[in-house]
Amino acid sequence: MSVFDGLKFRRVYSPIHNLDPRIKFIYVCAIFVIAIMFGELLPLVVLFLIQIPFVLLAGVKREWIRSMRGAAFLATIIFLTNFVFAYLGARGIGQSLENAVAMTLRFIVLIESFSIFFLTTSPDHLGLALEQTHVPYEFTFAFTTAVRFVPVLAEEAQTIMDAQKARGLELERGNFLKRIRNYIPILIPLIVSAIRRSLELAEAMESRAWGATKKRTNLYVLKMHKGDFILAAMTIGILAVAIYIRLYLPIPSINQLLTGIN
Amino acid sequence: MIEVEDIYFTYPNGIEALKGISLTIKNGEFVAIMGQNGAGKTTLVKHFNGLLKPTKGKVLVDGVETTKVSVATLARKVGFVFQNPDHQLFSETVEDEITFALKNFGFKETVIKKRVSWALNLLGLTQYRKTSPFMLSGGERKRVALASVLAWDPKILILDEPTIGQDYQQKEKLRQFILQLKAQRKTIIIVTHDVEFVAECNPRVILMREGKIVADGEASKILTTPEVLNQAFIVPPQIAQIFFQLSDLGFPRDIIDIYEAREILLKAIRRKTM
Ligand SMILES: Nc1ncnc2c1ncn2[C@@H]1O[C@H](COP(=O)(O)OP(=O)(O)O)[C@@H](O)[C@H]1O
Numbered sequence: 001m002s003v004f005d006g007l008k009f010r011r012v013y014s015p016i017h018n019l020d021p022r023i024k025f026i027y028v029c030a031i032f033v034i035a036i037m038f039g040e041l042l043p044l045v046v047l048f049l050i051q052i053p054f055v056l057l058a059g060v061k062r063e064w065i066r067s068m069r070g071a072a073f074l075a076t077i078i079f080l081t082n083f084v085f086a087y088l089g090a091r092g093i094g095q096s097l098e099n100a101v102a103m104t105l106r107f108i109v110l111i112e113s114f115s116i117f118f119l120t121t122s123p124d125h126l127g128l129a130l131e132q133t134h135v136p137y138e139f140t141f142a143f144t145t146a147v148r149f150v151p152v153l154a155e156e157a158q159t160i161m162d163a164q165k166a167r168g169l170e171l172e173r174g175n176f177l178k179r180i181r182n183y184i185p186i187l188i189p190l191i192v193s194a195i196r197r198s199l200e201l202a203e204a205m206e207s208r209a210w211g212a213t214k215k216r217t218n219l220y221v222l223k224m225h226k227g228d229f230i231l232a233a234m235t236i237g238i239l240a241v242a243i244y245i246r247l248y249l250p251i252p253s254i255n256q257l258l259t260g261i262n
Numbered sequence: 263m264i265e266v267e268d269i270y271f272t273y274p275n276g277i278e279a280l281k282g283i284s285l286t287i288k289n290g291e292f293v294a295i296m297g298q299n300g301a302g303k304t305t306l307v308k309h310f311n312g313l314l315k316p317t318k319g320k321v322l323v324d325g326v327e328t329t330k331v332s333v334a335t336l337a338r339k340v341g342f343v344f345q346n347p348d349h350q351l352f353s354e355t356v357e358d359e360i361t362f363a364l365k366n367f368g369f370k371e372t373v374i375k376k377r378v379s380w381a382l383n384l385l386g387l388t389q390y391r392k393t394s395p396f397m398l399s400g401g402e403r404k405r406v407a408l409a410s411v412l413a414w415d416p417k418i419l420i421l422d423e424p425t426i427g428q429d430y431q432q433k434e435k436l437r438q439f440i441l442q443l444k445a446q447r448k449t450i451i452i453v454t455h456d457v458e459f460v461a462e463c464n465p466r467v468i469l470m471r472e473g474k475i476v477a478d479g480e481a482s483k484i485l486t487t488p489e490v491l492n493q494a495f496i497v498p499p500q501i502a503q504i505f506f507q508l509s510d511l512g513f514p515r516d517i518i519d520i521y522e523a524r525e526i527l528l529k530a531i532r533r534k535t536m
């Protein structure tokens with residue numbers, strides 16, 4: 001659940017929240033691509049650090065830390081597998097360690113940038129962005145509705161769990177199979193009420209003339225502002241520098257740097 | 263007996279829902295917890311069967327601290343009927359729904375049979391024994407939820423918003439039912455903001471506002487004290503409102519019971535006509 005916490009949008013105002021989601025998305029994709037481009041530790045550390053000003057500027061430090069903590073478990077697994085396999089592949093401890101840390105950091109950078117994106121972009125904004133890039137409105141609507149209902153469903157799941165516990169259900173009891181079966185009394189009410197709710201939503205929408213005209217108008221229209229151009233320029237800059245480094249510069253490993261100093 | 267000693271509770275998202283609550287509910291008492299939406303009523307009663315544990319302070323049920331035992335153990339003693347029956351119904355038939363908790367508590371097969379029939383009969387659901395709970399109406403689903411808890415005969419019963427979505431007749435049945443349980447010396451705790459319902463039941467009233475208790479006492483006292491009700495954003499019951507407006511003619515102000523009101527008014531009319 002805590003990984004999802006890191007994706008939950010909270011309505012606050014900050015320079016980052018006001019950015020055009022399209023540009024933000026391109027920025028996230030650029031970071032994504034760069035993270036894939038580099039397997040070395042040093043550039044990944046830089047990539048990790050670049051994002052921290054965004055977090056601070058957006059004022060979502062607490063949520064961001066929570067999502068990082070949520071990713072910790074997977075990160076540990078990635079670290080251990082990489083380390084073990086590199087070490088078995090007869091590389092030295094130092095190098096295996098550096099390699100494993102780099103791979104883990106790559107994963108963290110990916111989570112980090114997506115978490116920043118979802119933490120600072122309201123579902124409505126995102127829908128608007130999709131719509132203005134000519135994605136059919138049916139898809140846009142389905143997408144934004146799904147995103148919006150995730151927290152509602154999570155809350156409902158909690159209530160259902162409480163209701164069944166109050167009837168003596170013990171989720172942690174029994175062998176593996178029994179434990180899975182224990183979730184039936186939770187899943188069925190959850191699914192039934194989700195379906196019931198979606199039918200109600202459909203009726204409510206139709207009674208408010210959903211799909212009456214093909215061309216919808218929007219109250220808000222996304223426009224690029226100064227901040228968006230700055231972010232766009234930054235994205236291009238970072239991407240260009242990254243490509244240049246990748247193609248023309250050797251990247252020293254931390255191990256080499258350390259031995260160089262000695 | 264439930265003893266609550268100065269509890270505080272903060273949800274993981276940082277909302278402080280209870281801020282220093284102390285109270286004692288004795289065996290056989292009938293209590294209504296009232297207050298506007300978000301006052302913390304549900305949060306408070308979820309402490310009574312251990313679903314929530316206080317961040318600070320303690321809750322004792324029959325002398326045992328709720329942090330020391332599992333919810334399942336407490337639930338055997340403290341039945342909790344949730345506000346929305348759709349949050350608990352999942353079985354193929356009404357009968358299975360009622361059996362679920364009994365199996366969880368490890369009742370014997372023969373006892374389960376008896377209890378199920380008893381509970382079905384008690385709530386007038388016998389004809390739906392083999393029906394899917396999802397095919398029933400809202401009021402009936404609520405009754406199934408209630409039956410599924412009453413079946414294990416808990417000595418304390420908590421009902422969260424039992425009157426929401428019920429028509430007048432169903433409410434009246436519910437009231438009769440609660441009075442019947444009360445006669446059996448069960449402890450009953452209802453959470454509600456339905457003043458008319460509370461006025462007709464005349465329980466002990468605990469009034470909450472923003473995670474604190476603002477008043478605790480007899481319904482006829484609390485529901486007729488406008489200053490207290492205002493604090494908790496509750497409107498007095500209609501009978502009380504009539505008597506407020508008649509009070510400058512010398513009528514008493516603390517009337518919420520229909521029969522009492524009738525007696526007083528009849529007496530006044532007789533005095534006039536004689
Ligand atoms: N699961 C939860 N997570 C976070 N906050 C909650 C949760 N449940 C309730 N709250 C908050 O706690 C406060 C009290 O809620 P609740 O006890 O449900 O009030 P009531 O039952 O009196 O309407 C409210 O501000 C509500 O938003």
Ligand SMILES: [Mg+2]
Pocket residue numbers: 303304305
């Ligand atoms: Mg409530």
